Amino acid sequence: MEVMNAQPATHQLPPVPSGVAWSVAAERVERYLRAHHLTGSRQIARLTADIIGIARARQRPGVDPMTMAMETVDACMGDWFARMLGTGEPGDALLLARGRVALTMGEVPARWPEYFLREAVAPVELVRVMREADLGRRPDIRLSHMAPPAAKAAVPAGWLRLQVSYRWPFVRVVTGLVMAISLIGTVWAAGL
Amino acid sequence: MQLQDFDPEQIDPGVALRRRGFVGVMVLLVLAPAVALMADLHLRTGYDSWKLVHLVIFTILFGLLAFGALQALLGFMLSRQGGDACRISESVDWTEDKAPLRVRTAVVMPICHEDAARVMAGVRVIYESLEADGRLPEFDFFVLSDSTDPNCWVAEEVAWAALVRELSAAGRIFYRKRRVNTNKKAGNIADFCRRWGSHYRYMVVLDADSIMTGGAIVALARMMERNPGVGLIQAVPRLVNGETIFARLQQFASRLYGPVFTGGINYWQLAEANYWGHNAIIRVAPFMKHCSLPDLPGAGPFGGRIMSHDYVEAALMRRAGWQVWLAADVEGSFEECPSNLIDFAKRDRRWLQGNLQHARLVVAPGFHPLSRLHFALGILSYLASPLWLAFLVLSTAIVYRFKATGLTPLPVDSFAEHLSWRFQTEAVLLLGLTLGLLFLPKILALLELRARPAEVAAFGGWMRLVGGILLETVLFTLLAPVLMLFHTKFVVLTLLRRSVGWKTQRRGRDGESDWRESVSTHAGHTALGVIWLALAWWINPMLAAWMSPILAGFILSIPVSYLTGCRAPGLALKRAHFLQTPEESDPPAELVRLDERLSERTHRRTAVPAEDDGLLEAVTDPYVNAIHLSQLRAKEDPLPANEVRFAVLRERLLREGPAALAPREKLALMLDADSMSRLHRALWAAPVAELAAGWRRALERQGGSNEGEPAGKHGGRAVGVENRIWR
Numbered sequence: 043m044e045v046m047n048a049q050p051a052t053h054q055l056p057p058v059p060s061g062v063a064w065s066v067a068a069e070r071v072e073r074y075l076r077a078h079h080l081t082g083s084r085q086i087a088r089l090t091a092d093i094i095g096i097a098r099a100r101q102r103p104g105v106d107p108m109t110m111a112m113e114t115v116d117a118c119m120g121d122w123f124a125r126m127l128g129t130g131e132p133g134d135a136l137l138l139a140r141g142r143v144a145l146t147m148g149e150v151p152a153r154w155p156e157y158f159l160r161e162a163v164a165p166v167e168l169v170r171v172m173r174e175a176d177l178g179r180r181p182d183i184r185l186s187h188m189a190p191p192a193a194k195a196a197v198p199a200g201w202l203r204l205q206v207s208y209r210w211p212f213v214r215v216v217t218g219l220v221m222a223i224s225l226i227g228t229v230w231a232a233g234l
Numbered sequence: 235m236q237l238q239d240f241d242p243e244q245i246d247p248g249v250a251l252r253r254r255g256f257v258g259v260m261v262l263l264v265l266a267p268a269v270a271l272m273a274d275l276h277l278r279t280g281y282d283s284w285k286l287v288h289l290v291i292f293t294i295l296f297g298l299l300a301f302g303a304l305q306a307l308l309g310f311m312l313s314r315q316g317g318d319a320c321r322i323s324e325s326v327d328w329t330e331d332k333a334p335l336r337v338r339t340a341v342v343m344p345i346c347h348e349d350a351a352r353v354m355a356g357v358r359v360i361y362e363s364l365e366a367d368g369r370l371p372e373f374d375f376f377v378l379s380d381s382t383d384p385n386c387w388v389a390e391e392v393a394w395a396a397l398v399r400e401l402s403a404a405g406r407i408f409y410r411k412r413r414v415n416t417n418k419k420a421g422n423i424a425d426f427c428r429r430w431g432s433h434y435r436y437m438v439v440l441d442a443d444s445i446m447t448g449g450a451i452v453a454l455a456r457m458m459e460r461n462p463g464v465g466l467i468q469a470v471p472r473l474v475n476g477e478t479i480f481a482r483l484q485q486f487a488s489r490l491y492g493p494v495f496t497g498g499i500n501y502w503q504l505a506e507a508n509y510w511g512h513n514a515i516i517r518v519a520p521f522m523k524h525c526s527l528p529d530l531p532g533a534g535p536f537g538g539r540i541m542s543h544d545y546v547e548a549a550l551m552r553r554a555g556w557q558v559w560l561a562a563d564v565e566g567s568f569e570e571c572p573s574n575l576i577d578f579a580k581r582d583r584r585w586l587q588g589n590l591q592h593a594r595l596v597v598a599p600g601f602h603p604l605s606r607l608h609f610a611l612g613i614l615s616y617l618a619s620p621l622w623l624a625f626l627v628l629s630t631a632i633v634y635r636f637k638a639t640g641l642t643p644l645p646v647d648s649f650a651e652h653l654s655w656r657f658q659t660e661a662v663l664l665l666g667l668t669l670g671l672l673f674l675p676k677i678l679a680l681l682e683l684r685a686r687p688a689e690v691a692a693f694g695g696w697m698r699l700v701g702g703i704l705l706e707t708v709l710f711t712l713l714a715p716v717l718m719l720f721h722t723k724f725v726v727l728t729l730l731r732r733s734v735g736w737k738t739q740r741r742g743r744d745g746e747s748d749w750r751e752s753v754s755t756h757a758g759h760t761a762l763g764v765i766w767l768a769l770a771w772w773i774n775p776m777l778a779a780w781m782s783p784i785l786a787g788f789i790l791s792i793p794v795s796y797l798t799g800c801r802a803p804g805l806a807l808k809r810a811h812f813l814q815t816p817e818e819s820d821p822p823a824e825l826v827r828l829d830e831r832l833s834e835r836t837h838r839r840t841a842v843p844a845e846d847d848g849l850l851e852a853v854t855d856p857y858v859n860a861i862h863l864s865q866l867r868a869k870e871d872p873l874p875a876n877e878v879r880f881a882v883l884r885e886r887l888l889r890e891g892p893a894a895l896a897p898r899e900k901l902a903l904m905l906d907a908d909s910m911s912r913l914h915r916a917l918w919a920a921p922v923a924e925l926a927a928g929w930r931r932a933l934e935r936q937g938g939s940n941e942g943e944p945a946g947k948h949g950g951r952a953v954g955v956e957n958r959i960w961r
Contacts, residue, residue: 073933074856078856106921109919112919113919135908139859139863142860143860146857175404176404176864177395177865184430186428188427188428
């Protein structure tokens with residue numbers, strides 16, 4: 043099986059960057075595939091090689107191998123997701139996100155690793171699982187009105203204004219102390 | 235369906251009036267002799283202003299005490315007669331009424347910075363319980379988040395997605411994170427109602443730590459269906475899962491004394507009951523029509539948004555003519571409680587400010603008199619603390635002033651001289667009356683249990699039951715004075731207009747005491763206790779002896795608060811079946827499953843996420859990023875200025891790391907679908923040298939395993955938000 047080629051490379055191959063740069067790009071692709079919870083080493087290596095091969099074939103001048111490789115990953119994934127989900131444009135970022143959600147919700151890398159990003163016809167169950175896995179699904183929003191019935195009129199203005207509304211904390215504290223001392227003094231005097 | 239004898243719609247208004255009148259008269263009958271005794275004691279030594287104030291405060295406090303004890307007595311009496319006939323549960327024939335509900339009910343759980351794994355474990359347990367009962371098609375679940383901390387937010391999303399995956403519950407369990415947290419929890423519920431409320435006839439409101447069995451939820455829905463005039467039914471949540479002594483004390487006391495109290499409460503509340511904010515079912519349409527909260531005039535703490543929304547929503551529902559009931563006998567409703575005294579006090583501070591705010595609503599037009607009483611009792615439940623402190627201060631001052639006169643007691647005759655009671659007799663009688671009211675609920679609860687030996691065994695047997703009551707009495711005697719000081723301080727701070735922030739409660743295993751926090755929090759209490767003890771001893775050793783239980787609470791506050799908040803001694807008591815509740819000895823299947831889930835989580839948890847782990851994971855991990863994106867709304871017509879701003883922020887985030895951005899900037903990026911998508915792609919395509927150190931580490935954690943080994947074993951996911959719950 044070959045990895046899905048998003049677009050056939052029609053243009054001529056550009057000057058090839060250093061082998062080290064492509065190695066680093068391959069390492070990043072491999073890491074990205076592992077981040078999708080793919081665990082089969084041979085499968086990862088094969089997918090990585092295929093993706094790097096496509097990326098090298100599509101190399102554009104001025105674009106570094108890392109960018110090219112990850113663009114190719116996105117393109118391959120976009121194509122595969124569009125096919126599995128039966129919807130969306132391959133280059134659409136939302137399709138990529140929805141596809142990844144479907145991957146994890148359907149546990150595709152664990153259950154059908156051999157079909158991931160491959161051109162082979164996917165099992166019906168894999169397609170069904172991916173299409174049903176949509177976390178964005180919610181009941182339709184039916185906006186309803188919910189406003190305070192009597193709003194501010196329900197409360198008598200100025201009722202029980204216990205708080206002292208001075209502007210500065212210092213004045214407030216001093217005022218409070220004076221009032222407290224006065225109150226205690228008054229009660230004391232009345233008692234005497 | 236066979237109609238039952240009790241129909242809440244047909245309840246005779248005279249019944250409610252007679253019951254409430256009876257309770258009022260009974261309280262007065264208990265209160266009057268106590269006040270007379272106290273007044274007489276003061277009269278014998280000569281009246282002054284101090285004693286007048288003292289008597290007034292005593293009257294209020296004793297009235298509250300008498301009211302509480304009377305409710306327990308009523309509950310006990312009703313229980314002996316087979317239960318109150320006027321119960322909402324009596325309106326349904328449970329033996330015949332098994333038909334499907336045929337209505338849609340939403341189970342909503344508003345959360346804010348809670349432990350995501352605990353929240354989802356709770357949702358899972360409730361979901362599975364309804365599934366086991368075959369009732370799942372009638373219910374949808376909504377987790378409504380107000381979390382703004384990226385770690386919490388991402389952890390919630392990931393935990394939710396895992397839950398949906400494991401239960402195959404796509405389209406049945408929903409998660410929503412609000413962009414703007416207007417009006418906190420009440421606003422969160424209102425937001426749900428505005429969007430999806432019209433889909434559902436009822437909603438069951440849960441707290442983050444609520445657990446309800448499928449049977450309890452269906453029972454509530456069935457009671458609502460049977461009674462179209464009922465707008466809200468509050469189930470009584472039992473406290474569970476306590477591991478510290480403090481938590482286990484609370485759950486033991488509430489489980490043992492709760493039934494007699496709730497029976498008494500229902501006796502006088504009837505269709506004018508209250509709402510406690512969770513573990514309740516609400517009829518959505520009238521709730522949306524009548525229960526939107528008004529802003530109070532002026533600024534905080536008494537004005538502005540209503541903080542304690544539940545009382546007000548119940549009052550508004552009742553004002554609109556809908557009945558509000560307490561379903562005291564619905565089994566299968568649970569919640570957790572704070573694990574230590576300090577966390578308990580923190581929660582109380584929030585509630586206290588909210589309840590004091592209700593002072594403005596007591597006289598608002600249109601409310602039912604009982605709704606006003608609920609407001610007033612809610613206020614008094616906290617104002618009782620400063621009143622109690624004032625009572626103690628005045629008592630000390632009165633004794634000091636009497637000592638200063640140099641007189642001996644009995645300078646004048648009693649106004650009850652025909653009874654021929656001596657000063658000491660009256661004092662002992664008053665003390666006995668007070669203690670009698672304090673201990674009455676405990677005695678009644680024990681008497682009530684006599685008829686149910688199986689339940690006694692579930693409490694651990696008579697020996698452990700009585701031992702537990704003694705321990706609970708001693709420890710609450712020590713803890714109550716400290717709570718009094720906390721509440722007094724909170725009341726003063728609130729009156730000084732120091733607002734209270736929205737603090738997340740630490741629950742269960744995360745809420746253990748911290749030694750340094752205990753010392754710093756209670757040092758002042760201890761000092762006050764020592765000084766007061768010395769003063770009381772100097773004034774009169776008898777005064778010191780009389781106040782010793784309270785002063786002991788102050789002086790021992792540090793060790794008592796710390797030790798009662800530690801898990802180890804609490805678990806030791808649990809192993810000894812001490813302070814045991816029936817929910818511990820024979821837990822419902824739902825609590826067992828919750829415990830299994832939480833234990834599993836505890837074993838898996840390896841590290842506490844660092845500050846920006848949530849953001850790092852949401853950008854780096856392909857799946858976390860995708861789940862996050864699935865919950866964001868794509869902008870239809872983005873403003874160019876915003877696009878430029880976001881581009882700059884994205885660039886800085888990747889090059890300089892998350893620490894370079896302000897929290898609100900990070901939050902803005904996380905709320906922007908386009909930015910999160912671009913960040914993911916840009917990060918993975920960027921050369922390592924162009925990335926900040928945090929991103930390099932995050933990339934290393936992604937798929938960083940060796941050949942042939944599953945991802946995540948070599949440091950990958952060792953630290954990170956999703957590590958706690960993912961997989």
